[in-house]
Amino acid sequence: MDNGDKFVYSNSFGGYWYHDPENPFSGGAGRANSWTPPVNESWPWGKQNINGCVVPLTRWLVLEPFISPALFEKYQGGDFPVVDEWTLSQAMTLDKSAGGGLSQIEDHYKTFITEKDFAEIAGAGLTWVRLPVPFWAINKLPEEPFLEGVAWTYFLKAIGWARKYGLRINLDLHTIPGSQNGWNHSGKLGTMNWLQGVMGVANAQRAMDYIRFYAEFISQPDVTNIVPMFGVVNEPRNLLDIHNIKRFYYQLYTTLRGITGIGKGPVISFHTAFSDNAFGNWLPQADRIMVDKHPYIIFSRPPSNNAPETYVDEPCSSWGNWANATSRDFGMNSAGEFSAAINDCGLWVNSVGGDINYENSFGAGSCDEWNNWDTWTDARKAGLKTFASASMDSLQNWFFWTWRIGESSAAGKVVTPFWSYKLGLENGWMPKDPREASGTCESLGYPQQQPFDGNYESWQTSGQGGTLTPTTTEDYSWPPPTLVDQGDAAALPVYTPTGELPKLAMPTGASGSGWFNAQDTRPAYVPIEGCNYPDPWNANGVAIPASGCSAA
Template sequence: MDNLPAGARPRFLGQANDSQSFRDSYGGQSTNNSTYHLNPDGGSSRYSTVPGGDQQFASYRDTPGTPRSPTTPFLSEKNATYASPRQKKRKLGLILGVIAGIFALIAAVVVLVYFLAIKPHNSNKSSGSTSSGTSTAGSSNPTATSGVRTVITGGDGSTVTRNDGTTFTYNNSFGGIWYWDPNDPFNNGARAQSWSPALNETFNYGSDIIRGVNLGGWLNTEPFISPALYEKYANGTPVAIDEWTLSQNMRADTSSGGGISQLEDHYKTFITEDDFAQIAAAGLNWVRIPLGYWAIETRGDEPFLEKTSWTYFLMAIQWARKYGIRINLDFHALPGSQNGWNHSGRLGTINVLLGPMGYANAQRSLDYIRILAEFISQPEYKDVIPYFGIMNEPQATNMGQEVLSTFYLQAYNIVRNAGGIGQGNGPFVSFHDGFLGQNNWAGFLPGADRIALDTHPYLCFSTQSAGAVSTFIDAPCTGWAANMNTSMTAFGLNAAGEFSLAVNDCGEFVNGVGLGTRFEGTYPGVTTVTGSCASYLAWQSWDDATKQDYMQLALHSMDALQNWFFWTWKIGNSSISGTVMAPHWSYQLGLQNGWMPTDPRASVGQCGGGSPFNGPLAPSATGGAGAGTIPPSVTSSLAWPPASISGGGVISVLPSYTPTGTVPTLTPPTFTITSGKQTTTASAGDGWLNSADNAGLMTDIASCSYLDPWVGSAAPPSPLCSAGATKREAIPEPVLTHIPARP
């Protein structure tokens, strides 16, 4: 491909170890957890009975649809007054008068009872409650101003009002409950399914299973996920091959194309509230949301649309809260690129922890991790975003594991400094395995508080095979499961942040724009033709047997991986063919057409039991006793910054930044609350939890020289700084002002 940058890599890497057929990954599925999921307190119910006989969630802060008592005290008094007949004989006129009065009063009582008790009760009853307390339709709350009852919660069959005022019917047969009250915007009473803990309940990692899906290609675009965006500029100058070049083309396309605002149009339409409702209804309880650094800021000539994607991430938080779905925030694209692939923002070279700008870009990246951590650790968001992937798919084989480990420890300290030590104080910190395999991370950061290991096992990027789909079904169980179980013990919490149903690399732009496929022998450097992609992409013609084979592959993959996020929820239509051209990567398309399971719990036991991890994890791994104390020998051996980095040399002679800039704190959402005739703004946090952390933003030193952050291989500037500049080794890192652990 003529416009492929030198040294560019495809979006996906093949196996790290050529001696293996599959990337190292781990699997297994506990088969003894279903009772625990339904009764997380060891057999006790999640629910408590409230007056009126209905069951509600015991831990709800504001119990949705709290039942009214059969009669109010006022009506009870009236019933007591008028229930006893008079025994004494009176004159006929008096008797008739009394009788008439009684009938009048009875009529009044009936009317009062009907409007104050029976009608609301019947309304709630018709809304429905299952015996376990799962509401099957909407519960109501009166608005303070109009007196009109607005539905704020419900389950299967209920009517949901979207942000724009339109409505739809919520279809969730798994006992999921949505909850959204504009006057209580941080209520965490929703749950995705009856077996998934509500957001205001504890998710027991190692016992409760992460069944998730990625929202790939939404706030961090990729050509094969949103092909129409890129097809439009297939003949552009330059050709759109990543979000960098896509943004350049859009910015130049102002006469009729709408300019860079086209990206916001994509944000508005590609993922909406309906997707979150559908995800919960599909039996999924987590989403992983990739986010690029330009959600925070851009510098220099970086063409990305700055800050706008953050606005839509805030919407994602609201929708996730509404449907009881937890978020894994994945820092997907770092300045300079951590892997050289198109999803990192710019296809080309690796410039984080590698090369002459590798240290400066790492400093800048740590600042962005700090800014995100401060926001999501706030009490308004921590229960919705309890998981933070700090760097997606770094190329550890290029950077070196030790150098990457020093970055990981520094990032861990930054995240913990934002929220504090202990369960509930900020998110799990998730480290990608860097394609080294989980076994190489056994024992990493002993004593750390809530860390997780991320792996991305794929079947499709190593040796290509023309075998039937049925020949791949057992591959996850034999290739991933045992290793996953081992790592859950040797490291702690493990999750597969990405996997798909692709058994080869067929699909438009799957490897990148214009890069072809290994399967058809059109990929750069590949001459062997394995077969034709035509039948793999003609998903409309797949017969039932083919769909069942893909279904079994999905179930076996889910069982082997235990905790997982499918890549990805949705693939957009090609503007050329008018249809999805990468069907193996779309969970939604598989649900609609019968090759993805409608209930992912059906995966349990598909690998035959084996030796699945039998949770829970050790208390120290989940923020319990002993968490947060890493031995000094470990912290000193992984001190930041590293002494040198590959392709750059000694840190002291490389360009670096100084912490003197102004931190761009992330903006919270705005919610208005109506009470009586007054309207106020809800407290949504200020974007910065640890007020004691007042270090500045890493920025240029005025007297020093810098290379382009995306420079690739080059010599450092010489001289690096003017004679009067402070020596590089004397420039301090920001001091982390720790806050005490919260109870």
Template sequence: MPYTDDMGIPLGAAQPRFLGRALYDDGGAPGMRNSIASHQTYPSSDRASEYGADSLYNLNPAGQGRSSFTDGSYHDEPGFFMADQNTRRNTEKRAPYGAAKSRRRKPILLGLGIKKFGDDSKPDSSSNTASNNSSSSTTPQGKVAIVTGGDGSNIVAEDGSTFKYSNSFGGTWYWDVNDPFNNGARAQSWTSALNETFNFGVERIRGVNIGGWLVTEPFIAPSLFQNAQKNAPPGITVIDEYTLLQAGGQAALEDHYKTFITEQDFMQIAAAGLNFVRIPIGFWAIEVLDGEGFLPKTSWQYFLKAIQWARKYGLRINLDLHALPGSQNGWNHSGRLGTYNVLFGPMGIANAQRSLDYIRILSEFISQPQYKDVIPMFGVTNEPQGNSITQDILARYYLQAYNTVRLASGIGQGHGPMVSFHDGFMGPDKWAGFFPNADRASLDMHPYLCFQGQSADPITARSTQPCGAWGSLFNNTLSKFGFIVAGEFSNAVTDCGLYVNGVNLGTRYEGTYTLDGNHPDLGNCATDWLDYQNWDKDTKNAYKTFAMSSMDALQNWFFWTWKVGNSTAGKVEAPHWSYQLGLQEGWMPTDPRQAVGQCGNKSPFQGSLQPWQTGGAGAGNIPADFTNEYSWPPPSIVFAGGVTSDAGSLPTFSPSGAPITLPGPTITPASGEPTQTKSVDVGSGWANTQDTAGMMKPIAGCNYLDPWIGSSSSPPSPLCTAATSAQPAGDSGDSGDGAPPNPRAPPAITAAPTLRR
């Protein structure tokens, strides 16, 4: 296969973030990756009301530059497992940390905003009946509410605070408590308003991640973790969200949700010329099973706020399912650092079944007419370990996820969100030809430069490196696969930064990170790379050039991340990762359109997407031979060391549980503003009433392991009692309950806890 390193891994297939390789899953297969710490402008009165409307390739050629940039290996992770490391146990890897739809009447334009007068908007009492899924209130008549405005207008936030709307790009905000699903806002004059169709492949995605908010990461919110560590019980080292809660950090986590990202951040993102936000969430936003240790459902309430704020400022959301039960990658940003157990190991199928349920629940919610125009993209699984899982198994899961999303929209081609699939670190070339005729399937890749090989060369010598490889890579993928987005990238060129590799794991640059081998000491991170307060004009300009080179080469992108919080020292200690800080300090472009042509090509993609790739003719007509080849569930699952096990010997669930529906928001007027005068339907949480299958639930009489058990463990023995044991395919004992056949007896293992729902 072209573009591979000496271990057969595609160069530049972007990698996961951060974390240390410590904690990887029992050595894994030879060559397995290490973990890482992780248009037209319409007047407001013409807009439809509510929700109707219509890691990096090797950047230097061989033989040029420093050897660390010509080695043909990934540059964004700690390293790889070697064949002689396969016996490393999980306890050894964790050792560094110790124990542990209708149109409404057009309003009247007045000044900066539209004012609605109470005398003209009295509710019709005959139609003002609220249901359990509606939000309503009454108010004295006669108050005036400004519901839209442009640059310089005053905004009253949801919490009652006021601030000035500052957007020099012709953006307009829109919020009316009596019309809360109005999609009239526009992020910038050149970006389609939310009540207009975003044209993927024509309009560029210029986005930013809101990382570290609803799925926390130590390097993004360091003080949260540092303060939790101060109060942690003996034996607990706070390294991820799981240990944060073990250390008693629930109140701190809820305060983090409330304060880390606010409405003003969304306003600022639109004012920065950005049109999309990618928002990571964890499965615990939906539910948590007994003993899993995460804070259930709370983060969902803040995601609902994010939807409201995005709608208010004309931003679109790429919903990113960032953390799955059992973890899909073993990194701290999956919620729990350690093993990965989705599509891998003894709980691989069961955890994938649960994950598909959560994809279904989220799909049903975002496919509702109230939300579909604000959330037109859904990343179904962030950064799964594809090289270990294998592409065959991952592709089967992805096809199932795609079908799940399309069933939720249930209204034909071109409807429902763009479905985004991460490349699994195998490189986009491996996915050429996959999902033929799929209705808007997008490939997601996360290119980083900062991990693996390090260099002391300054940023002034490296500012145009992204142009060389990324441009052709993304052009080729647009031609061979279809739409591709860089879901993550940053300005970092070294692994310097507090907790960038994980809590207390050091850096390669300084030679203190030893979990993937020894690294030479190249200098001091604090003085060489992190002292942004003293960067001179040339340095800031070089970083800006680097950012624009990346944006131009990637074409459709989401910077990681919008904001990095202060440490307990009162400062940002990972400055290369904060878009907000870069704007404030002058090393990010104030208008991302400036990046077009930075790499010397004004129109990088020469061609057009196929009609079916954007929801046109042929969309959704996936050939039967493809769906048959990638049927679900997979016949076998890979374990640590490359060992495979028949699916019939593994724990699985059956679709016998009651479906979970996610609640809509409570529509609340801001303090001091006119209150709501009519009921509002916030949705039932379930778009397709024809989708009536049950949720996956444990089968009575069968045994299950802890979702995070690790891939070296054997399946339960006995898997099920004789009365409930699944039978071989075609056997008269096949109960049809969804469990796979069990053609042979599973190996014996030590007794494990039973998963309870």
């Protein structure tokens, strides 16, 4: 590996690694297993499910307390609550002691996920990784406390490792300026300031730019087969207006396909904004779009102390019916996140200091028995494996959340076991071969209702033959004329397209400039000189700036 450590690569599924250090992006490429093509060939959309193959590498480049607890435990009890990457970055910056400083985040990048993890993912029979990235991997505003630009180096490493072991990447833009949901994994816990609040349009402009920058990069010839899917906004919340979210999505679609052309570049994956029924027949004839659902038992029903295997009814019925109906009515779809969690036990699953519903709101019992995985019986592990397998079977195309959980520095071990694929694989509650999950629901008495036959239209998988009609898109003007909480959007502050475009570094040995389409020259959105903008991360209910800041 980069640091000189060595490991033995073990793959019992017919996979192999390939790497030419002199020409790492030419010639052959790795193959994860015998039933999927090597990564320098196209993915057979519709013919090969992404089932049991996708493990998101969170929280490597985007930090979340319950997945990387040791980073946050160090700063609990300080001068202010450390609950997200924003406050963690502030606390680290203020920490002038030995071992302090913002460089601790890069130390985490170096060790939390390494080349060995990519080899183990392929060796587990998995063929995709979902890779969450932050916008500040490219750049940020001066007042944003995040570690700027460094995550990009490790994103490039991930591309090289994925090519070596035959893994494909679903690139997931996990953070949006101003926050798309107000949750800690968006960068800052608090209020949502995207398409909402006084800075709702300006933040949407910035977000559009970061999506454009990533799209330009991953559409390059040496990268496109390794990153054939782009999740453009992680978990936007439909607090006010699903139609404005669709406006944003349609604008993204036209921007990205304007960059790549039809049939080229990544499949564009849109999260449902927790409105699963809002995309049933959305944008018919669009070139290679996918809808992304994040189903979690723990957020859909009250917790109980029932055995894990008793929870299979929801995935086998509700989730399975959604996957089949969406394939028929819309097209490609995936579960961008799901886990083996049957309750919300574990350290900080509901954020730092958050209420644990299992123990408190519903009084189902103590979480100790669920957190202490090293004392679980074989029967409990088997029940959890049944639940995980039923979820995989019903969802068909899935991304397990997450590959690994970091150890708690206080407990000296993982204390959030439901969410670690790696831990479950090593200890018997995840299937050794993801293909084992196929047919689980039927074996439990839940046959599929109207199963999808696997045949998509050509425009859904290759872009050929599809043409969007004006009646489909006439109501998606951009920017939005109104925001539900603000009224006339023309009065709101905006940014101006006069900034420099970023220079995006390439992986070692790859050809390209970092920018796919040389005709895409519009400058980047930046603040208007002289405008006194409100805090873009906390602009709900504040006064609109005086003249000179709006589009008008």
